[in-house]
Amino acid sequence: MDNKQVVAIGIALQTQVLKTCPIHNQIYLDDEVNPASAFALAIELVRQHKPFVEEFTNDEHELTDLLSETLGTAPLCCPDCPAPMQHFVPANEAALTEAAGAA
Numbered sequence: 001m002d003n004k005q006v007v008a009i010g011i012a013l014q015t016q017v018l019k020t021c022p023i024h025n026q027i028y029l030d031d032e033v034n035p036a037s038a039f040a041l042a043i044e045l046v047r048q049h050k051p052f053v054e055e056f057t058n059d060e061h062e063l064t065d066l067l068s069e070t071l072g073t074a075p076l077c078c079p080d081c082p083a084p085m086q087h088f089v090p091a092n093e094a095a096l097t098e099a100a101g102a103a
Contacts, residue, residue: 004055008063008070011045012038017071021078029074042067 001009009027012018015038019030045053046060056063 004063004066005070007053007055008042008066010052011042011067012071012074015041018074021081024078024080026078026080027074028078029071029076031076035071038067038071039064 009018012035013020013027015033015035017030017033017035017038018027020027042053042063043060046056046058046063049058053063
């Protein structure tokens with residue numbers, strides 16, 4: 001992985017568009033988070049000439065294009081988890097939800 005890709009992933013993680021699975025340490029896309037914050041941060045970092053984005057030589061489009069590609073290729077859940085963690089409901093909670101709906 002090259003330095004530019006590391007920057008794009010870092011921005012996405014910082015803005016929580018990408019998350020890290022606490023069990024497997026795999027990165028995945030949180031599709032419930034608006035990615036606009038990641039793009040806004042990327043543009044701001046380039047405009048402020050922050051050292052870690054110097055490789056993009058003031059080209060915010062190059063960084064936002066790479067960020068878009070990075071987000072577009074990220075899995076929607078941890079590839080090592082059997083089911084998406086954010087949609088997992090333990091069996092006893094599902095039974096409680098059904099019971100509450102029937103009452």
